[in-house]
Amino acid sequence: MLDGVFSFVLLDARDNSFIAARDAIGVTPLYIGWGIDGSVWISSEMKGLNDDCEHFEIFPPGNLYSSKEKSFKRWYNPPWFSEVIPSVPYDPLRLRSAFEKAVIKRLMTDVPFGVLLSGGLDSSLVAAVAARHFAGTKAAKRWGTRLHSFCVGLEGSPDLKAAKEVADHLGTVHHEFNFTVQDGIDAIEDVIYHIETYDVTTIRASTLMFQMSRKIKALGVKMVISGEGADEIFGGYLYFHKAPNKEEFHQETCRKIKALHQYDCLRANKATSAWGLEVRVPFLDKEFINEAMSIDPEWKMIRPDLGRIEKWILRKAFDDEERPFLPKHILYRQKEQFSDGVGYSWIDGLKDHAASNVSDKMMSNAKFIYPHNTPTTKEAYYYRMIFERYFPQSSAILTVPGGPSVACSTAKAIEWDAQWSGNLDPSGRAALGVHLSAYEQDTVAVGGSNKPGVMNTVFCL
Numbered sequence: 001m002l003d004g005v006f007s008f009v010l011l012d013a014r015d016n017s018f019i020a021a022r023d024a025i026g027v028t029p030l031y032i033g034w035g036i037d038g039s040v041w042i043s044s045e046m047k048g049l050n051d052d053c054e055h056f057e058i059f060p061p062g063n064l065y066s067s068k069e070k071s072f073k074r075w076y077n078p079p080w081f082s083e084v085i086p087s088v089p090y091d092p093l094r095l096r097s098a099f100e101k102a103v104i105k106r107l108m109t110d111v112p113f114g115v116l117l118s119g120g121l122d123s124s125l126v127a128a129v130a131a132r133h134f135a136g137t138k139a140a141k142r143w144g145t146r147l148h149s150f151c152v153g154l155e156g157s158p159d160l161k162a163a164k165e166v167a168d169h170l171g172t173v174h175h176e177f178n179f180t181v182q183d184g185i186d187a188i189e190d191v192i193y194h195i196e197t198y199d200v201t202t203i204r205a206s207t208l209m210f211q212m213s214r215k216i217k218a219l220g221v222k223m224v225i226s227g228e229g230a231d232e233i234f235g236g237y238l239y240f241h242k243a244p245n246k247e248e249f250h251q252e253t254c255r256k257i258k259a260l261h262q263y264d265c266l267r268a269n270k271a272t273s274a275w276g277l278e279v280r281v282p283f284l285d286k287e288f289i290n291e292a293m294s295i296d297p298e299w300k301m302i303r304p305d306l307g308r309i310e311k312w313i314l315r316k317a318f319d320d321e322e323r324p325f326l327p328k329h330i331l332y333r334q335k336e337q338f339s340d341g342v343g344y345s346w347i348d349g350l351k352d353h354a355a356s357n358v359s360d361k362m363m364s365n366a367k368f369i370y371p372h373n374t375p376t377t378k379e380a381y382y383y384r385m386i387f388e389r390y391f392p393q394s395s396a397i398l399t400v401p402g403g404p405s406v407a408c409s410t411a412k413a414i415e416w417d418a419q420w421s422g423n424l425d426p427s428g429r430a431a432l433g434v435h436l437s438a439y440e441q442d443t444v445a446v447g448g449s450n451k452p453g454v455m456n457t458v459f460c461l
Contacts, residue, residue: 003286007059009042018067024076025229025284026061026261029269033057033395040067045270046196046396056395061261076286080293083254085247090299092317095291099317102285103129106225110138113223114148114216116279117174119162121311121333122227122236125318126282128325130225131170144173148221152177152212154346162330169327177215179208181349187211189386194274195267197400198373198387200380201408202267204347209271217275224272228264229283231408232256233292234300234311238334239407241302241310242416250297255410257289262401309334354382373402 005027009020020042022030033041033049033056042059043049049056059065062076079086103126115127127149134140134147149172151163160176167174184207192198195206216224231237235253243249265284272279282288299313309315315332318325325331358378366381367374372394375381388397403411406420414420 005281005284007044020059020065021075022059022061022063024062024286025257025265025289027265027269027281027284029261029266030059031056031399032059032065046391046399047193050391050393050396053395056393058261058399078286078290078293080254080257080289083251085250085297086294087296088294090295090313092313095295095313096317098288098291099125099282099314100129100133102282102288103225104133105285106280106282107133107137107139109223110142111222112143112148112220113139113225114150114175114221115172116212116224116226117149117151117163117166117172118159118227119151119164119166119330119333120159120227121315121331122230122283124162124166124227124326124330125230125314126225126227127166127170127172128318129282131172146171146173148173148175150175150177150212150216150221150224152179152208154179154181162333166326166330169330175216175219177212179211181346183211184208184346185349185353188383191271192383192386193390195270196391196396197262197266198380198383199263199400200377200383201405202263203383204350206267206271208346209267210274213272213275213277217277221277223278223280225280225282226268227283228268228281229257229260229289230311230314232260232264233283233289234314235297235302236311237408238310239409239413239416239420243301243413244416246297246301248413248416249301252410252413253293253297253300255412257293259401259410260284262399351377351379354379358382358385372397373400 002023005023007020007022007028007030009018011018020030020032022028029044031043031046031049033043033053035041035052036054041049041053041056046056060072060074062074063072064075065072107130115123115130117123117127127147131147135145147170149163149167149170151160151167151174153160153163153176155178160178164174164176187207187210188203191203191207191210194210195202197203197206232253235243235249237256240249240252243252265281268279268281295313300311302308302310302312309332319328319331355378358381362369363375363378363381366376370381370384373384375384387400391397404414404421405411406414409420
């Protein structure tokens with residue numbers, strides 16, 4: 001019956017039994033471990049367990065653990081979890097209403113708060129809905145009637161430009177944080193310690209969110225609303241262009257949602273919590289997920305021949321001519337992964353830094369040094385070295401997912417395109433033939449077709 005994000009342990013003092021539970025998707029982190037004496041340990045961070053437990057692991061989202069039964073029980077088991085293909089017709093107004101409710105629900109607070117605004121579709125929609133309903137909140141009455149928005153990026157990055165335009169359109173008090181590649185490199189060790197992963201994509205994005213969170217908290221802000229989850233629910237990553245049919249498309253979205261607690265949720269929660277900042281994610285609202293995942297996936301399929309780009313059904317739901325939520329070209333801006341959108345030189349700088357710290361000989365011995373989830377790039381090797389310095393236990397190493405990926409895909413989706421097996425990089429730019437650079441997007445927006453979605457077809461072909 002609980003609706004929200006949580007990790008808790010509830011003790012029955014009468015017999016010292018307890019239950020522990022984690023929210024449906026795993027927005028909040030939780031780990032469980034066992035001591036050599038049979039004791040059970042539960043913590044929101046691995047570092048709370050690694051010195052005292054013989055073995056520990058991720059507490060599975062949507063599950064309940066009972067000390068009496070000494071086992072897990074899944075309490076969250078919606079229809080999409082079994083990956084059965086849904087058939088409900090697409091209703092744009094119903095989808096819009098469900099998302100507005102999810103955002104409004106997260107405006108319930110009396111502390112200073114704002115929205116994370118990258119200028120991409122997901123964060124822009126969160127900001128647009130929040131801005132429309134902000135005035136009536138307790139926070140607005142206490143802290144001012146204009147919503148605050150925050151963005152981070154390298155100077156001149158695609159995200160900073162787009163976010164400023166959205167902020168101007170919405171009338172938010174906009175805060176723009178610039179960083180340099182060196183700033184990010186200097187923070188990587190702290191980031192890995194707090195985020196507790198060696199996953200390449202997660203670290204790339206977490207470093208930026210970690211730095212931004214510090215600056216946001218310094219302004220006195222205590223909560224932010226963010227756009228995580230939309231790409232998993234709607235198939236927004238660029239590799240979804242290659243989905244062969246609606247069945248594969250839907251099953252991949254299910255796999256991505258189930259893995260969120262190891263990727264974007266882990267990043268968003270730990271990067272902000274490291275500075276005492278709370279993050280809320282309306283796309284991962286239980287009711288909204290149930291609504292969005294019940295739609296026939298045929299409507300989610302990317303169909304350039306029909307003018308449908310990635311996340312078309314979400315864009316269409318908020319395409320209001322009479323009272324626009326967002327400027328049209330922002331509403332139909334191509335997906336730009338967070339670690340790409342802050343400035344392409346960020347990832348290139350990370351790779352160069354890793355190359356200066358990891359030799360070719362080290363890479364040739366990688367399979368012997370790291371037999372599990374063997375790093376295949378110098379960047380991955382560099383992160384792994386730092387991670388194992390803080391978390392050398394085999395239990396810690398096993399909490400991080402592995403396997404091949406292109407543009408954030410699961411290993412299964414690599415089968416969709418034969419070219420991808422030779423270009424395994426989690427950056428969105430790895431989706432060859434699909435990704436448009438920020439320059440190309442600007443060019444298309446100025447000189448291309450004025451039909452949403454069709455403008456991307458010019459370059460995809």
